[in-house]
Amino acid sequence: MKMNSLMICIVLLLMVGxxxxxxxxxxxxxxxxxxxxxxTTATRPPDPPTPMREPVPPEPLPSDSVAGRxxxxxxxxxxxxxxxxxYDSADVNDAGRGILQTNAAVLKKYPSWVITxxxxxxxxxxxxxxxxxxxxxxxxxxxxxxxxxxDASRVRTVSYGSEFPFDPAHQEGAWGRNRRxxxxxxxx
Amino acid sequence: MxxxxxxxVFTVSCVAGLALVAxxxxxxxxxxxxxTSQTEISxxxxxxxxxxxxxxxxxxxxxxxxxxxxxxxxxVIAEVLWADLAFERxxxxxxxxxxRTIEQTPTTDTIAFDRWRELGAxxxxxxxxxxxxxxxxxxxxxxxxxxxxxxLGRVYxxxxxxNPRAAAHAIADDxxxxxxxLNGVAKTKLTFVSDRDNERVVDTVETRNGKEIYVTDYDGxxxxxxxxxxxxxxxxxxxxxxxxxxxxxxxxxxxxxxxSNVYQGTRExxxxxxxxxxxxxxxxxxxxxxxxxxxxxxxEIYAMNRNGSGVRRLTTHNAADSTPTWSPTGSQIAFxxxxxxxxxxxVMDGDGLNLRRLTFSESWADxxxxxxxxxxxxxxxxxxGPGFDIKMYDVASGQTKVLTDGSGxxxxxxxxxxxxxxxxxxxxxxxxxxxxxxxDGKGLRQITRVGNNTFPNWSR
Numbered sequence: 001m002k003m004n005s006l007m008i009c010i011v012l013l014l015m016v017g018x019x020x021x022x023x024x025x026x027x028x029x030x031x032x033x034x035x036x037x038x039x040t041t042a043t044r045p046p047d048p049p050t051p052m053r054e055p056v057p058p059e060p061l062p063s064d065s066v067a068g069r070x071x072x073x074x075x076x077x078x079x080x081x082x083x084x085x086x087y088d089s090a091d092v093n094d095a096g097r098g099i100l101q102t103n104a105a106v107l108k109k110y111p112s113w114v115i116t117x118x119x120x121x122x123x124x125x126x127x128x129x130x131x132x133x134x135x136x137x138x139x140x141x142x143x144x145x146x147x148x149x150x151d152a153s154r155v156r157t158v159s160y161g162s163e164f165p166f167d168p169a170h171q172e173g174a175w176g177r178n179r180r181x182x183x184x185x186x187x188x
Numbered sequence: 189m190x191x192x193x194x195x196x197v198f199t200v201s202c203v204a205g206l207a208l209v210a211x212x213x214x215x216x217x218x219x220x221x222x223x224t225s226q227t228e229i230s231x232x233x234x235x236x237x238x239x240x241x242x243x244x245x246x247x248x249x250x251x252x253x254x255x256x257x258x259x260x261x262x263x264v265i266a267e268v269l270w271a272d273l274a275f276e277r278x279x280x281x282x283x284x285x286x287x288r289t290i291e292q293t294p295t296t297d298t299i300a301f302d303r304w305r306e307l308g309a310x311x312x313x314x315x316x317x318x319x320x321x322x323x324x325x326x327x328x329x330x331x332x333x334x335x336x337x338x339x340l341g342r343v344y345x346x347x348x349x350x351n352p353r354a355a356a357h358a359i360a361d362d363x364x365x366x367x368x369x370l371n372g373v374a375k376t377k378l379t380f381v382s383d384r385d386n387e388r389v390v391d392t393v394e395t396r397n398g399k400e401i402y403v404t405d406y407d408g409x410x411x412x413x414x415x416x417x418x419x420x421x422x423x424x425x426x427x428x429x430x431x432x433x434x435x436x437x438x439x440x441x442x443x444x445x446x447x448s449n450v451y452q453g454t455r456e457x458x459x460x461x462x463x464x465x466x467x468x469x470x471x472x473x474x475x476x477x478x479x480x481x482x483x484x485x486x487x488e489i490y491a492m493n494r495n496g497s498g499v500r501r502l503t504t505h506n507a508a509d510s511t512p513t514w515s516p517t518g519s520q521i522a523f524x525x526x527x528x529x530x531x532x533x534x535v536m537d538g539d540g541l542n543l544r545r546l547t548f549s550e551s552w553a554d555x556x557x558x559x560x561x562x563x564x565x566x567x568x569x570x571x572x573g574p575g576f577d578i579k580m581y582d583v584a585s586g587q588t589k590v591l592t593d594g595s596g597x598x599x600x601x602x603x604x605x606x607x608x609x610x611x612x613x614x615x616x617x618x619x620x621x622x623x624x625x626x627x628d629g630k631g632l633r634q635i636t637r638v639g640n641n642t643f644p645n646w647s648r
Contacts (some may be wrong), residue, residue, distance in 0.1 A: 066630045076391075126569050127422075128510060129555075133508070135464065142262070156441060158438075160420065160438075
């Protein structure tokens, strides 16, 4: 997606540039002087490119602009933060509760949003059981959000087991980042 | 030795060059040509010294047409046949380079019996390959060296030019059947999951590699992709007739159970819910599919007809029940449950009654897979140290043995049709790869090498 936006940007720039050159070329109706040399771009600057959104916001936008962003942009820099879990556990810990309280506040501010909570596991368990464990993590996060007043019908859960690690490394730091409930905004 | 010589008419299937087609092909290709082989066969069983294994040799087959394809096929078929016979360890296979000097007769009518006897061979497989239009015709004779006669002879028609290995697999299975009464698995296939194509999953802003369903011959040849939806596809399971693969696909928000009819290039959607349905596995008669679902708010085991109708819930517990497998007769289902506090193997009758726990000495046990008859064993992945090992629980004796040796993590066992081998995954050489191993822990073979490869399932 980022690549596509970049390509569109480049193509637009080229088109606008070319159009600018061509516009400068037609002869001007003046009787006496010989035709001027082909104008360079300096004589007639190309039209400014069409304003485009940054493909990736350089930093988190102020919350007021959140509502105006596309789903992809929202998810790329999501106001909903992931919750992490202890090994082989689906219990939301203290840190997780803090994060979920923040997420619940965001969801209350944008009551039309519908989200999917993805439950993920690290690679150390078996791939098959991790599919069940991931679901349980997603459900734990959902249950806590609902207890904070988020409408249950807005929150779906799905488990990816250990199939999509956030960090592919095979050590404790990565494992900690991979045991997570990840929030995806699916409608706004 | 007296060998009764009779003439049979045989239909040879699986040699006719059936081409697997990707599930997404919109128009099914024409049906493969019907297997057409009328075969002359003579039957006799080779015997050797009592208590000693029989020694077999497979010299290069004879190319009877003078083109490169035929010459290559003659060599490939002999090599693959030798490996197929070695795989079951029924016979002591004499290394092929030790008989390169034995003069080869130009036909399959006879062999130099005395020379082969000097080499210690009891059985010699001699064959020929003839190109007939767009296919090969392969003729095979198994010679009884001591009896100086033919123990088995057969002709294989319509062998694909692109895959002469299929002829070797058919010959190997026929030899095992006629000589040892053994169901060889040389014609079987494995299905598995791979991320080898490094295709990014669509519909997500996360950078995630898609995982697709693949198939391969049992020996790792002819690896081929089946799905192409660029999402997560996992837990493939062969139908008992070997023509369909049920699997879990994340093509919608929630994972659902799909079936790919791999020889038709068609796809069926068995579940389409607003909840997750995953881990399908066919019953031994192919009529039912057990699976795990969250449709009632928790991970439970269900079973449905193979077309998705007739769903029936089998477990009722607020713990997670997952990963079902059928017993050889289909009357019982083993599965993973963490109702005791950790994932353990449990078993119940096909209607959900008579529930009992099987594993007690494991801290984590998962992916039970029930052996075919005559064995009555349940293989599973059990935690041992940081990783897992493949273990086998003997249902009759209650004894458990360990097949793998603790190198890497070893998971996801799946039995071969004859119960003599298992496919599984291992990280012993780095990335997750599919391996096969004999039921006694010998004969480790690496099947996949590219990318990460998981969830192997062996066809019947």
